[in-house]
Amino acid sequence: xxxxxxxxxxxxxxxxxxxxxxxxxxxxxxxxxxxxxxxxxxxxxxxxxxxxxxxxxxxxxxxxxxxxxxxxxxxxxxxxxxxxxxxxxxxxxxxxxxxxxxxxxxxxxxxxxxxxxxxxxxxxxxxxxxxxxxxxxxxxxxxxxxxxxxxxxxx
Numbered sequence: 299x300x301x302x303x304x305x306x307x308x309x310x311x312x313x314x315x316x317x318x319x320x321x322x323x324x325x326x327x328x329x330x331x332x333x334x335x336x337x338x339x340x341x342x343x344x345x346x347x348x349x350x351x352x353x354x355x356x357x358x359x360x361x362x363x364x365x366x367x368x369x370x371x372x373x374x375x376x377x378x379x380x381x382x383x384x385x386x387x388x389x390x391x392x393x394x395x396x397x398x399x400x401x402x403x404x405x406x407x408x409x410x411x412x413x414x415x416x417x418x419x420x421x422x423x424x425x426x427x428x429x430x431x432x433x434x435x436x437x438x439x440x441x442x443x444x445x446x447x448x449x450x451x452x453x
Contacts, residue, residue, distance in 0.1 A: 304329075311451050316396065316440050318389065318448040319379070325367055326384040328392060328448075331377040332436060340375040341432070347371075347420065348410065348429030349378065349436075352403040355411040362387055362395045389445050397440055404434035 303320050312331060319329040333339050341349075354369045357380075365386035371378050382392050410424045418424070 307450050313451070314439055316393065316443050316448065317450050321384060324383050324385040326382055326389065326392065328380040329377060330380060330396070330436070332432070333376045344423045344425055345428050345432050346375060347423055348425050349432045351410055351412050351424060352406060352429045352433060353399055356399040356402050357395070360395060360399060362391065389448060393443055393445065397437070397443070400433050400437035400440065404430055404437045406430055
C-alpha cells in the first residue's frame with residue numbers, strides 16, 4: 299500500500315508555520331501548522347472549532363472566495379488544511395489571503411458565525427474569544443510569510 303504524502307513529512311522537526319502540502323491538478327493544499335506534533339501540546343476541540351468557524355467564514359466572504367475549495371481542521375489537532383484553486387490564486391496570493399483573513403479574525407468583535415443548533419451540530423463548544431486569540435497568534439506567525447517559506451523542513 300502506498301504511504302500518503304502527509305506521512306512522509308518528519309513531524310518531529312515540523313515547526314508551526316505555513317507549508318505547501320500538495321498540488322492535485324489545479325487544487326493546492328496548504329498545511330497551516332499551529333502546534334508542534336508529538337509534544338502533547340495540541341489545540342483544544344474548542345480552539346479548533348472556533349478557528350474553523352471564523353476563518354472559513356472570512357475566507358468564503360473574501361475577494362478570493364471563488365478560489366476557496368475547503369478550510370478545515372487536521373485530525374491530529376495540530377492545525378488546518380486550506381485547499382484552493384491554483385488556477386484562480388497563485389501561492390503568493392493565497393498567502394496574502396490567509397494573512398488578511400487571520401488578521402481580520404484576530405480583531406473580530408461580533409457573534410460567532412454559525413453558532414446555533416440549526417447551523418452547527420456542536421455549537422456549544424464555540425468561543426469567539428478563543429478563536430480570536432488563536433487567530434491573533436497565527437496572524438503574527440505568518441505576517442511576513444513568503445512563498446520561499448512554504449517548503450517543509452528537510453529530513
